[in-house]
Amino acid sequence: MDLPSSTKLESQSLWIRILSFIGRVLLAISIPLIAFFVLYQGFLFLRDSDAPRAIIALVAIVWGVGGVALLYWIFNDLVERLPDAWRARLLPFVFVGPAMAILAWYLAIPTLRTFWISLFSRDGPAEGLGIFQLLASDSFVGLSNYVAVFTEELMLQAFRNNLMWIIFGSTFSVAFGLMIAVLADRSRFENVAKSLIFLPMAISFVGASIIWNFIYEYRPVSQPQIGLLNAIVVGLGGTPQAWPQWVAVAPWNNLFLIVIVVWLQAGYSMVLFSAALKGIPDELLEAGRIDGANEFQIFFRIMVPYIRGTIISVWTTVVIFTLKIFDVVWVMTGGQFGTHVIATQFYRQSFTNRNSGFGAAIAIVLLIAVIPVMYYNLKQFREQEAF
Amino acid sequence: MESGKRQKLLSSLFVNLALLLLVVIWTVPTMGIFVSSFRGRDKIANTGWWNVLPHREWQPVREITPSELGLDPNGVMEIEGVTGTFEEFRAGVESPDGKRVTWIGNKRIGRVEVQERVWTVDWDFDLDNYKQVLGGQSFEFTRPDGTVEVVQGDNMTGAFLNSLAVAVPSTVIPILIAAFAAYAFAWMNFPGRRWMFILVVALLVVPLQIALVPILRDYRALQLNGTFLAIWLAHTGFGLALATYLLYNYISSLPRDILESAFIDGASHFTVFTRLILPLSVPALASFAIFQFLWVWNDYLVALIFLGGNPEFELVTQRMAAIVGSRGSEWHLLTAGAFVSMVLPLLVFFSMQRYFVRGLLAGSVKG
Numbered sequence: 143m144d145l146p147s148s149t150k151l152e153s154q155s156l157w158i159r160i161l162s163f164i165g166r167v168l169l170a171i172s173i174p175l176i177a178f179f180v181l182y183q184g185f186l187f188l189r190d191s192d193a194p195r196a197i198i199a200l201v202a203i204v205w206g207v208g209g210v211a212l213l214y215w216i217f218n219d220l221v222e223r224l225p226d227a228w229r230a231r232l233l234p235f236v237f238v239g240p241a242m243a244i245l246a247w248y249l250a251i252p253t254l255r256t257f258w259i260s261l262f263s264r265d266g267p268a269e270g271l272g273i274f275q276l277l278a279s280d281s282f283v284g285l286s287n288y289v290a291v292f293t294e295e296l297m298l299q300a301f302r303n304n305l306m307w308i309i310f311g312s313t314f315s316v317a318f319g320l321m322i323a324v325l326a327d328r329s330r331f332e333n334v335a336k337s338l339i340f341l342p343m344a345i346s347f348v349g350a351s352i353i354w355n356f357i358y359e360y361r362p363v364s365q366p367q368i369g370l371l372n373a374i375v376v377g378l379g380g381t382p383q384a385w386p387q388w389v390a391v392a393p394w395n396n397l398f399l400i401v402i403v404v405w406l407q408a409g410y411s412m413v414l415f416s417a418a419l420k421g422i423p424d425e426l427l428e429a430g431r432i433d434g435a436n437e438f439q440i441f442f443r444i445m446v447p448y449i450r451g452t453i454i455s456v457w458t459t460v461v462i463f464t465l466k467i468f469d470v471v472w473v474m475t476g477g478q479f480g481t482h483v484i485a486t487q488f489y490r491q492s493f494t495n496r497n498s499g500f501g502a503a504i505a506i507v508l509l510i511a512v513i514p515v516m517y518y519n520l521k522q523f524r525e526q527e528a529f
Numbered sequence: 530m531e532s533g534k535r536q537k538l539l540s541s542l543f544v545n546l547a548l549l550l551l552v553v554i555w556t557v558p559t560m561g562i563f564v565s566s567f568r569g570r571d572k573i574a575n576t577g578w579w580n581v582l583p584h585r586e587w588q589p590v591r592e593i594t595p596s597e598l599g600l601d602p603n604g605v606m607e608i609e610g611v612t613g614t615f616e617e618f619r620a621g622v623e624s625p626d627g628k629r630v631t632w633i634g635n636k637r638i639g640r641v642e643v644q645e646r647v648w649t650v651d652w653d654f655d656l657d658n659y660k661q662v663l664g665g666q667s668f669e670f671t672r673p674d675g676t677v678e679v680v681q682g683d684n685m686t687g688a689f690l691n692s693l694a695v696a697v698p699s700t701v702i703p704i705l706i707a708a709f710a711a712y713a714f715a716w717m718n719f720p721g722r723r724w725m726f727i728l729v730v731a732l733l734v735v736p737l738q739i740a741l742v743p744i745l746r747d748y749r750a751l752q753l754n755g756t757f758l759a760i761w762l763a764h765t766g767f768g769l770a771l772a773t774y775l776l777y778n779y780i781s782s783l784p785r786d787i788l789e790s791a792f793i794d795g796a797s798h799f800t801v802f803t804r805l806i807l808p809l810s811v812p813a814l815a816s817f818a819i820f821q822f823l824w825v826w827n828d829y830l831v832a833l834i835f836l837g838g839n840p841e842f843e844l845v846t847q848r849m850a851a852i853v854g855s856r857g858s859e860w861h862l863l864t865a866g867a868f869v870s871m872v873l874p875l876l877v878f879f880s881m882q883r884y885f886v887r888g889l890l891a892g893s894v895k896g
Binding site for chain 1: 540541544545547548551552555556557558559561562565573574575576577578579693694697698701702705706707709710712713714717718719722725726727728729730731732733734735736737738739740741742743744747751753757758761762763765766767769770773797798799802823826827828829830834846849850853857860863864866867870871874875877878879882886889890
């Protein structure tokens with residue numbers, strides 16, 4: 143294999159190193175840049191034409207996918223024509239460069255930019271000013287957006303609600319997923335049952351919101367109820383309610399929204415637990431039964447400890463997921479009736495109120511909240527000797 | 530021995546019943562929408578969808594014209610052996626033999642119905658809701674009394690095509706870019722390889738909210754807002770870390786000797802990648818593709834921000850959310866629309882469930 147070792151690279155002269163660095167950066171940036179330009183031109187053309195929408199969609203698909211594939215091919219071909227030494231230096235960057243450039247533009251650099259924006263008032267840092275001019279300008283507010291994030295009333299409500307989401311959402315998702323996995327494991331109808339429980343994972347939050355809005359649909363007492371929950375409640379002699387909008391029980395009305403995500407996510411945890419349970423050696427379970435353990439003891443003393451790793455990782459995933467919950471709340475209540483969460487506050491501040499400084503500070507708080515998970519992932523990665 | 534067998538049977542019965550209960554709870558919400566989408570507009574608005582199940586309902590067996598009986602609606606009346614005032618008959622008075630007498634209409638020109646409870650199902654299904662939701666300009670709606678009303682269609686067809694035009698490139702482009710990168714991480718040696726991969730791992734869980742405002746500024750400067758290109762690139766950027774990570778895990782586990790023999794035969798990296806690695810990685814590519822497709826198709830936030838300003842390019846999720854916002858009680862539109870938005874993901878899901886589950890087990894969880 144023509145893998146250049148790193149020691150060989152270090153012995154090369156400074157010039158070559160500088161040149162190859164420039165070449166690599168150029169390669170990394172130019173593929174996405176040219177792809178972007180070509181796609182953009184096509185786009186302008188499509189936008190100005192009055193073609194039927196089906197054709198626009200089709201051309202867009204072919205254009206977008208084909209264009210990117212073609213670019214890789216062309217750049218690879220160009221680098222392949224270089225002398226061997228240069229080819230070895232540059233070729234990896236044809237492969238890895240575009241991905242890194244896009245990741246940098248879309249995720250890595252925006253964390254810094256968002257932090258920078260969060261230090262300024264409503265409109266963010268003005269354009270065309272130097273760093274020192276900006277720091278001296280009136281719009282620079284230091285950390286006061288963060289102070290506002292942790293003191294504003296609606297923000298505090300959002301933190302409280304998000305905490306409810308995290309606690310109840312993750313606990314119920316994990317509990318139901320585990321329960322279904324254990325039950326399905328002993329049933330002859332395992333596959334059918336799992337498919338049906340898993341099905342909501344394919345449904346969008348907006349779709350799920352409509353489905354559950356229909357369950358919660360409220361009609362005055364005098365009319366027949368068309369929402370299932372209210373029909374049951376009235377049938378049992380209760381009063382119908384507009385459940386998620388039921389402010390009298392706030393903050394517990396949030397639970398009616400959390401149910402939706404449990405319904406969507408239980409399938410996910412079920413699949414992971416199901417696979418983990420199948421990994422438990424039969425001898426272990428048999429040994430437990432011979433020793434006279436009942437099924438509950440087997441579950442809590444053998445199964446749960448055995449799949450602890452899976453439980454932790456599923457739980458972490460659902461926690462991150464509920465931390466960023468947005469669509470369900472936005473479509474169901476728009477954050478009214480005491481149901482705001484961090485992500486809806488972020489949207490409201492950044493796009494409805496156009497207070498980008500405040501919005502950016504909320505985004506940074508979200509980022510800080512996931513840092514422990516990021517740290518854990520990196521630690522896991524370091525422990526893998528393979529890389 | 531006999532009792533052990535019985536206990537086994539009992540516990541299996543318990544397991545299956547508990548499972549059935551959970552499956553029913555999980556399925557009923559979707560069933561409600563699905564069944565309702567085929568029921569007429571007035572039916573949905575006035576009766577519960579569970580009326581499609583067998584249930585007992587009052588149905589008229591005989592009709593009486595009140596004037597023939599010479600009744601005084603202002604006093605207490607006796608009809609068919611039951612007595613009551615006009616108001617009581619309006620609500621319906623039940624007789625001891627299980628019949629009900631109901632006055633329909635007003636005092637002067639009303640009629641009296643003798644009703645009996647009968648088992649019935651309400652199976653009156655049609656496709657009108659779908660026609661209206663999918664239709665473009667206008668849709669003719671025939672009322673039960675025969676009058677025709679013209680209502681605005683919702684043009685979900687256009688939104689459906691837009692979603693398709695967004696979802697397919699937003700799925701394929703990141704996979705392509707990530708596959709190249711994963712190959713380089715797995716089989717090439719280059720300076721910076723380790724820290725670049727550390728960056729990929731670190732970015733796995735970064736919430737995309739962090740990027741929305743800066744990217745929106747860039748798009749505004751480039752005049753990209755409200756275009757498909759903007760949203761393809763955004764989904765590519767947000768999905769790339771996970772795609773690279775997953776594909777790296779798979780590609781790096783492929784047997785080394787296959788590649789080495791190819792290199793000895795003089796194949797270039799590009800040839801090895803396209804001829805060997807891509808075909809061998811189909812399972813991993815498929816499982817990520819399903820993930821990304823479902824994610825993009827179901828996404829609302831990214832579309833709201835980067836396509837929000839352009840009604841012409843509205844996606845199904847945006848269209849649905851807009852109907853919820855403006856006409857949230859028109860269930861004939863919402864149910865049919867919700868189902869239109871779910872058809873494609875459900876098809877993909879059921880036809881490729883195997884890959885989807887494999888992807889989940891490999892750790893496909895988006896940050």
